[in-house]
Amino acid sequence: MTSANLAPRLAIVGAGIVGLAHAVAALDAGYRVTVIEQDAVAVLASLRNFGHVGVSVQAGELGELAREALPLWWSLAERAGVEARRSGTLVVARSAAEEAVLQEFAAERAPEDARLLTGAEAARALHLDRVAATGAARPLAGLLLPRDLTADPRTAVARIAAWVHAHERGEVRFATTARGVGVGAVETSRGLVEADHVIVAAGHLVGRLFPELADRGGVRECALQMARVRAPHAMGIGPAVLTGTSMLRYGAFAGPALEALRAEIAAERPELLQIDANVMFTQQVDGTLIVGDSHAGHDTAPPFLDERWSQILLDEVAAVLGAPRLEVLERWQGVYATSRRQDILRVNPIPGVTAVSVTTGTGMTVGLAVGARTIAGL
Ligand SMILES: Cc1cc2nc3c(=O)[nH]c(=O)nc-3n(C[C@H](O)[C@H](O)[C@H](O)COP(=O)(O)OP(=O)(O)OC[C@H]3O[C@@H](n4cnc5c(N)ncnc54)[C@H](O)[C@@H]3O)c2cc1C
Known part of the structure; x- marks a missing residue:
């Protein structure tokens, strides 16, 4: 034996x-x-x-x-x-309240773990210099988190x-x-x-x-709406991109500046809170982008994708990328285990x-x- x-x-x-x-x-x-x-x-x-x-x-x-x-x-x-690739994460700030959260985050970290970017640097990281983006699409600031990975x-x-x-x-x-x-x-x-x-x-x-x-x-199902889209302009293979709603979701952004951001989103983009959005995207090895996502808790998740929810997410990602609209290649629902306990x-x-x-x-x-x-x- x-x-x-x-x-x-x-x-x-x-x-x-x-x-x-x-x-x-x-x-x-x-x-x-x-x-x-x-x-x-x-x-x-x-x-x-x-x-x-x-x-x-x-x-x-x-x-x-x-x-x-x-x-x-x-x-x-x-x-x-x-x-797996060391893509890093780019967090994009498009308002003063978002920028304040990023500044708080960076102040607590070593420079090699988190680097604040100017709006121009964040725009370059998104390759916005290649598109005639509107002023509204230009980031105010960014935060680069170089340690993070993306796995296919x-x-x-x-x-x-x-x-x-x-x-x-x-x-x-x-x-x-x-x-x-x-x-x-x-x-x-x-x-x-x-x-x-x-x-x-x-x-x-x-x-x-x-x-x-x-x-x-207390295990329930959390249903998320997702899509894969064509990159609206040549982007190379870049970092994972998070936005203001991501700051509300991930624990490491917790700090005094967060409440002002929550109030800002509640006043200006209440639909993002209604669908519990975490507007983010990652780039795939073929250059396409996986974009999402909304969150809804259920005992058993219904199979239907609400097109209005998808449009809210897609419009938001399009705005970050300075694109009038995004070409959707696939849509799907993901479900993960969730619990408050x-x-x-x-x-x-x-x-x-x-x-x-x-x-x-x-x-x-x-x-x-x-x-x-x-x-x-x-
Ligand atoms: C849309 C979406 C986006 C997400 N994005 C991220 C992200 O970017 N980063 C991140 O860290 N996390 C992310 N998550 C969360 C992450 O994907 C999950 O936490 C993780 O995949 C859970 O892994 P798992 O193995 O527990 O579950 P699953 O991947 O669901 O695997 C469970 C497996 O068990 C099998 N199974 C169940 N019951 C039985 C049975 N009785 N007999 C045999 N097989 C069984 C199922 O078929 C399934 O294959 C995301 C989740 C979703 C849905």
Whole structure:
């Protein structure tokens, strides 16, 4: 018997970024790993996002996890061929209230972590010098966060799953649904998978397997409207771009200047607050832009995309880019797990089983570190 056959067995439900983060950490720690994924390819939150690994904009424990995740992304770029690039993040300010938030942010950071840009520099970073943009489109200021990454969301989880499956101690079983999880075993649609420990990384679907756990954790579905658009002018491959509504969303922008910004947006652009927008975009390897997003909480997210909501988001991104309109190539809805009770749900519903869901919409940023921490703690 080889040492690989004696290694402890781990079964993981879910081949999204969180399940695969656990799989990679467990393989590195010497486990035998079986990942069970209901779909033929993972197509839920981990495929539908911006791919923004926004380390600099997270605060508290999420900030710590995000910093731990950075080297893990680089390691997967090298080992699994994940397309991750140090894009940095550009936060654009288009009003004095937004600029004040950026100034507060930069004052608390080392210059190598956050650099304030003039309006002209921010315009150059968006390549607005190449378009006859209106004055309204010109940024007043910007903030460059050079540490952040963008990982290609269209290919990342598929490549990590392929790496896990190719590992001598790893296996990914697609098109296999976990119907029940018990002590030492997962009952699936294709038979029993035995394991010494089970990780349930089912994202917003955790309640299908453990409804009481999801109820206690206050887990709901957050639905987001997204689109992929053609870049309106030649942009090269640039940073992820955040705007004023992003400042309201991410913990690291919290500070005295934020309330004035919230009041400004409420007075001048109330529709952005009504759809709980985080107007942002990332650039894809083919140069197209993933733009979004709105947020709406549901017990079960309805499938319909509200065209008015899409137009609010698209108009806002077009204004940032000085474009009269954007050519939409694709639209979709993304759903992630959300909760008001905790940022990350990590509980042991029964002995030998750990359920892990990132309940903040930051799984691409923190997920790899969440997996590493769970495995280190087993
Ligand atoms: C539109 C959108 C934009 C986002 N943008 C960003 C971003 O830029 N940066 C960032 O950090 N985060 C972002 N997020 C959040 C991030 O995508 C999620 O936090 C993360 O993908 C969650 O990963 P997961 O593995 O928990 O969930 P998922 O990716 O949903 O994976 C769960 C998997 O479990 C499988 N599964 C569930 N139940 C079973 C079962 N019973 N049997 C077998 N398989 C099962 C599902 O099929 C699924 O593949 C965004 C999310 C969305 C929706």
